[in-house]
Amino acid sequence: MNYKIYYFLLITFSVVNAVKDYNGYKVYRVVPRTEDDVKLLEEFRRTSVGEFWDDNLVVNYRVNMMVPGDMQGLFLNSTRQTMIEVEEVIPDLQKAIEDQLKPATGFRSSETFHGYSWDRYHNLETINTWMNTLVQNYPGIVRPVVMGRSVENREIRGIIINYKPEKTNKLMGILEGTLHAREWIAPATVTWIVKEFLTSTDPQVRAMAENIEWHVFPVVNPDGYHYSFTTHRMWRKNRSPESFGTCEGADDDMSHGVDLNRNFDFVWMSVGASNNPCSNTFAGPRAFSEPESRAISQYVLNLKEQGEIIYYLAYHSYTQLIVIPYSHVTGSDVLLANNYADMYEIGIRSADAIAKRYGTVYRVGVSSEILYPISGGSFDWVKKVADVPITFLIELRDLGEYGFLLPPEQIIPNNLETMDGLIEMDRVTKLLGYYSAGAISKVISLSVLILCSMVIVLFN
Ligand SMILES: [Zn+2]
Structure with a gap:
């Protein structure tokens, strides 16, 4: 080989594979x-x-x-x-x-479930292999599903958990994990919820697991997640090369990707998003420019044809928040989400349940009020376009002491309290009538009825 070509390839290889130090x-x-x-x-x-x-x-x-x-x-x-x-x-x-990256020791660290553990953070391959193992071990209950493919052609893989496959008029829930690559606690939480659905003997968990068909995707940004393990621990976006360019004062690699939680086609690029490819909140060249965001939206719309989706829960980190749609609104505009008051009630009670175990404080509200306004997020799009009644973005531990580098010792405590919150979320959701199909339209028709009666009384 010509030595110039050899050195060119060597340098290229080194640049591509250099681990960010x-x-x-x-x-x-x-x-x-x-x-x-x-x-x-x-x-x-x-x-x-x-x-x-x-x-x-x-x-x-x-x-x-x-x-x-x-x-x-x-x-x-x-x-x-x-x-x-x-x-x-x-x-x-x-x-x-x-x-x-060092495994935790101590509290429940030796616990495993079909070869998977929560004493450490696992890479994409391990998560996918584990999901295959569950499919083999729970025939008739767990089935594999591929939502679509990423920019780098990886499958966006998940599982469907359904204890009553013969049931018609089914209720469904979707768990979305790891839209942002570096938020490693997200897949560690989602996989724990799966384990609980399959093994818990708590009657409330059993009811939640068995009355709802769960569509679970631990990692919806597989390229970014993989990259955060191999090359750049702090990677957030996907790996889209479409807007690659020079980043003034920063590594050009920063322009190699789109923030998937700014790329959805609802009030896209209106607030809290960037049109600069070098930014971590780059919304993409256009709404739904990315195969990952298109795959999620298409999946949700297809699922809506099959029954009623009552939950869409998107897991992120960090800051300890239960975020209610919509993320661009504030003040009285929060009522744009038709069942805002119910979601607020459910969120507050869930946060109370989370706090009971270790005192971990979660705040509840729309993004503009508890974080900052954003636009183009997946959960807002799901709420607006797919009209899923109980839609939240959940920012897991911590408050920034470790942030994305949450030590593995905290995975299980985080998962236990998150599960407490989920159980309470489901209890209140059921109490408020959302298990009855068409609950939302009933609430709306009831409000219209009350309003009409008031008008009649006023004019008599
Ligand atoms: Zn995030």
């Missing part, structure tokens, strides 16, 4: 207190003084920032002269990344 990096939690503070943080981002774990920079919103060793002096000196609050949360980022 965070040696010397620290993570700081910063809270801007004025508009000038926000401008300074934006300048930090533009000039690569640091990378943020959250692209939303607004007054009083705390955000984690990764700062390389050679920038820490500049960062600390610059912020000292401002109102920005700075707290070091991860003193050695590379070590935290490596520590997260």
Whole structure:
């Protein structure tokens, strides 16, 4: 082989496969207190003084920032002269990344289910292999399903759990995990819920598992999730090359992907989304430009033809939130979601149940009020277009102490409290009448009836 070609291939191979190294990096939690503070943080981002774990920079919103060793002096000196609050949360980022891969010991860490465990975070292949094992071990109850394919042609795989396949007029629920690649606690939670549905003897879990046909997708962004294991631990988006280009002050690889939770075709690109391919919240060149978001939407619409979908739960991390649709609205506009009051009630009771076990506090509300406004998210689209009554985005542990690098020791405690919340969510949902088909239209017709009676009384 010509040596020039050889070196070209060698360099290309090295660039493509170089594992992102965070040696010397620290993570700081910063809270801007004025508009000038926000401008300074934006300048930090533009000039690569640091990378943020959250692209939303607004007054009083705390955000984690990764700062390389050679920038820490500049960062600390610059912020000292401002109102920005700075707290070091991860003193050695590379070590935290490596520590997260070490299996936990202690509390229930030896527990396994068909070769799968929750003492560590598993890669895509292990999750997919485990789902195959469940299909073989639960014939007639668990079936495999492929939602579609990713940009890099990976299957978006899941399972359907149905204890009453002969039943007509079925109720259905969808669990969506890992739309964002680096949020590893999401698939660790969704797989635990599957295990509970298949093994729990708690009557409430049994009822939930057996009265609803569950469509479970632990990883809907398989390329990004795979990439977060092999190359770039902090990867969030999918791996779309369509808008690849030069990223000023940042690694060009940043433009290699679309934020799938900004790519859905409902109020797309209106707020809390970026048209810059180098941003972590790049909404894509157009709504539904990505095969992963198209696959989810098509799957939901097809399923709607087969029965009533009552749940759509999208698992993310971190911040401990139960988010109600819609994410672009605030104030009285929250009522745009026709059963907002019910979802709020269900969310609050679920958060109370979560807190009971370890005191973990979850906040409940629309994104604009408890996080920040966003648009183009999957769960908002599901609520608006597929009209699924109980739709939430759930941001799991923690509050930013470890963020995406949640230690494996916290997986099982997180899963136990999440399950408590899910049981209560289902109890209240049932109590509010959502198990009866067409509950929503009944609620609406009842409201119309009451309104008509009031008008009649007024005019008599
Ligand atoms: Zn997320």
